[in-house]
Amino acid sequence: MSGEILSIILRRIAVAIPLMLLVSVLVFIVLRLIPADPVAMSMPPNATNEDIEALRREMGLHLPIMHQYGIWLGHILEGDLGRSIAFGQPVSKLIGESLPATIELAAFGALFATAIGLPGGILLFRLRGRPSEQAVDVGSTLMMSIPEFLWALFLILVFGVALNLLPFAGRLPPDMTIPRLTGFLLLDCLLTGNLTAFLEAIRHMLLPALALALGTVPLIMRLLRSSLLDVIGEDYVTMARLRGVPERRVINRHALRNALLPTLSLMGVQFGFLFGGTLLVEVIYSYPGLGNLMVEAVRNTDLPIIQGAALIFALAVLTINLAVDVVYIVVNPKLRRAR
Amino acid sequence: MSLLALKDVSVATEASGRRVDVLRDVSLAVGRGELVGVVGESGAGKSMVGRLIASMLPKGFAPSGGSVTFLGRDLLAMPPRERTGLLGDAIAFVPQHPMTSLNPVLSLGAQFDEHLKRLGQDGKAARRERAVAALDSVHLPRPADLLGRFPHQLSGGQCQRALIAMAFAGKPDLIIADEPTTALDVITQARVMELIDELQRDSETGLLFITHDLRLAAQHCQRIAVMYAGEIVETGPAAALLGDPLHPYTRSLVAANPGIDGPVRRLAALPDHMPGLSGFADLPGCRFAPRCPVRDEACAAARTALTEVAPGRFVRSAGACRERSSLLAGQGDLAGAAVRGEAAPILSVGGLGKTFRSGRDWLGRRRAPVVAVDEVSLDIAPGEFVGLVGESGSGKSTVARLLLGLETPDSGRIVVDGQDITGPFQRTAKQRIALIQMIFQDPQSALNPRQRIGRLVTQSMEVRRPPARWPERLERARDLLGQTGLPQDTIGRYPVQVSGGQRQRVNIARALCTAPRVLVADEIVSGLDVSVQAQILNLLLDMRAQMQISMLFISHDLSVVRYLCSRVAIMNRGRIVEQGPTEEVFRAPQHDYTKALLAAVP
């Protein structure tokens, strides 16, 4: 049985690889669309036409587009994403420095989203047919209408400015530094045994992670509710009741387990979006992550960074989807073949 | 004393703003070790009886009178907790849809374990042992192995056996089986019924068997109760009830049921159909009165009651039903009316083959190719009805889709009226549309709910060159409705606004619009009630007589095929294993599969 699951998972990974290649093609093409000339931008204003031509050749821009793509892909596979125009540093280094912060933030966001969304969905379901259902329902529509970047601002206004409870800039207080070991701040704090810094880091992460989560929560809630409504009408639920299984157990063991499956596969997509949501949340919370780096690059038209960051974002989404699918495959016996 | 006794039970609800009794004065008893059948058409309230006993009435439904005594205690007066305590333990259930009645994410073992634990069995190992024994008792091979499997890895028959094993595991006093075999193939159905008989014979358990199939009930039950529109109209010993039905409805039911042997008589079809819930309110007296062939003026208002007319036989009537019902005689013999296929064939199919090639699922796993149709050859003469019989998945519907061009065959030839129409649909559409049409199985899905019936039946005129004008279409629509026995006022209605039987007529009318020479009918009566089915079957016979139309009639029901078709082809796993004149094949089947099929007919 487990051999079968393993082979399904390997297949699923195999499906992701061509997708990744296509993503890189897409990023490459979009880069070529850009009206701004990357060559002119990386030259001093007094450069001559010959200089430009020389650089063109050096960058391989005279080659056929497929050839250029080949070279570019080759570089990427070697971990070379080019050099930032604005910072003059290798893009891979800049991304490497900022990515762990984003991963940490997104992971916490996803955690919060799950921790709030799933019980919320069960609550919505439990309220079905009650008068309060309508109110809660409109409430969830309202929540759906607030994207994470507005949550981010809103949380700052309430918990930062008005109540002055939580910090909302950066990952640590300005006077605190932690030696960079893994780049994952929480981990580094623990590794260096600095508990105060650990707690501070968590305090700093609370608001941005919550903002990310709140953008996703209503979707999870609604999906779980609607899956539960579907499932509760299924024959096996009726049959469980007819076997005298107590109602609590009918819901928790029979209905919930089945309803979680479609919810889980949606959560894969949603967590991908949530990862993209870090972009603005990081900007708003001055959080030194990938999103901040990218928005900065967009403002400077720093193409190598934009390109690299876009690629990493896509890779992250694919990885998240893959991970969720793997979980789905493991927990869903229906994917096992009929014998 | 009986195990379960319903005494004058009524269940009321609200429909279209009025209070109606979904069940009215239902009295019924099941003794220890007894198998009692509840028979009736769809909507008669059979399931409501089961749900009442399980205290699982739908929202808005509540008992409004009478008593349900189980083991000497009134269930309706029992506190809810105690009542649910009986479920699965003293009262067990066998469901209609075995495939969907087991939780798909739990292994069979886990579900058995949960059940046995609830029954009070301690110790995981002991429970496992009992589960194995239970599966063994329903003759499932390698039971220990089965416990590790998930429902989707089992067949429908296996699932139902497992569910039956679960039901009997707690040695319940009463089992309620609501259409336990309806979702299964004929052969599987026969085996499952045998199993139920066997398990029950060895136990004290009483069994309430709910079904729409009077013959099946008569074959297995000791006593039968016939329901109509929320009332029990007749109860009695099975053999006596089937052999000599007393109530006009029961008589009509028997007369509307084509037999598998004996002379073929034209079916006596009741007019119209059973009223829906909201219609019950307009029937204070005999609820059968609007359709009753022998009613008199008093019937519609008369209060009826179940009265014993012979030892053990009860009939609900306002008085003279029994005497009058004898007026309902069988109708004319049909022998000789059918066309024998001696003329040159109008449809000729040779060596037809279709394999569905390996698609891939979303994980990129290759699916095994399926040989759906394998070397099928078949001829149909003008005016001849040929039956195509086989169980689900045997490839019948694929044959139909190939004939119509909805799928392109891998091999073989299809010739209609001398024209080869084998090619892909685009190329042969013109000829096909004029020559061969299809009547789909499920009229609900076959009729676009957004279009009026007048427009639906003349759909094919819309793309004629030059396009037909509306008055012309209207006229044609009127013709078609007339031909299929539909009232003219249905022309402006939407499909949901007519009854199921009428929808099937609309479906037939549409197929007739281009005046095709051949019709392909795929299970067109399988979703209908017996009395409505009889109407449609008779309509088809009339069409044959009037229009000399030919038909390939696909069905899993041998009795219906015998009634309609002069020749029959038996299909199994994509191949036609036997074909010939219906009477011959049924009298002396050659192929083992045909024999098994015939033996399974109740």
Added chain:
Amino acid sequence: MSAEIAIGAATGTGERPLRRALRSGRVVVGGSILLVLLFCAIAAPLIAPYDPNEQDLLNALKGPFWSDNAEPGFWLGTDNLGRDTLSRLIYGTRVALFVAVCASVGTMLVGTTLALLAGYFGGVIDWLISRAVDLWMSFPPVVLSLILIVGFGVGIGNVILAIVLVDWTRFCRVVRSEVLVIRRQNYVDAARLSGFSHLRTMVREVLPAAAPLIITLMSLEMGIAVIVEAILSFVGMSVEASIPAWGVMIADARNYMYQSAWGLILPILAIVTTVLAFNLLGDGLRRTFDARLQQH
């Protein structure tokens, strides 16, 4: 998702859908809010007290009329350059609604067409379109729209184009599954047997069945378009600086939130209200169309 799929197949009796929709409180509330917003957008020059770009540096960062540092005449206060917040909010509806309508029509056209082709024909076409959707969906929408805007340059037309190019997948995926369900209905086959061409079958039989879902999705898409436009203007990548947009107002006010929180709160409220209105409308329509939800 499953709720969305069930919509079309379950609806369409003879009832007048509009009538039924108007009986839903959500539709009425959402629709009314939108009518008011539409009026603001159209009549902006008539009802706005000031030119939205008119600066009054002496009266910068004033609060709304109920706050302590209010300035008569500036009902909802001013921003850091002394521009009238109310006027900017009113003019901001123009960008928001224009983008919402154009982008949702665009996504609907692209997404529905591809979904129809994929769901109806299946096979290779379906495979290709579905893979394209997978590919697109592997970019977070915000990231993809940013890249596209970098590629196209700023301007309202490009914003709309970017939203269409990002969000067609949302439509395509959901409508495709609906079309797959409809395709399995026998009446589609029956139409073919009556001699309907593929195009006619798609337009006459499949599309009407999917229409309720498409309308619902469009309403939700308008809300999304408003958000995306706000995000892009927040990072300064949307319309030209001279055009007032809510996202720009938020970005400006963010630097002064200690002095004047209302400058930040009001445009946030404007966005949330607009999106809420679209979502209520979409939700209400979904409920009207979805027979399954009505039962519960």
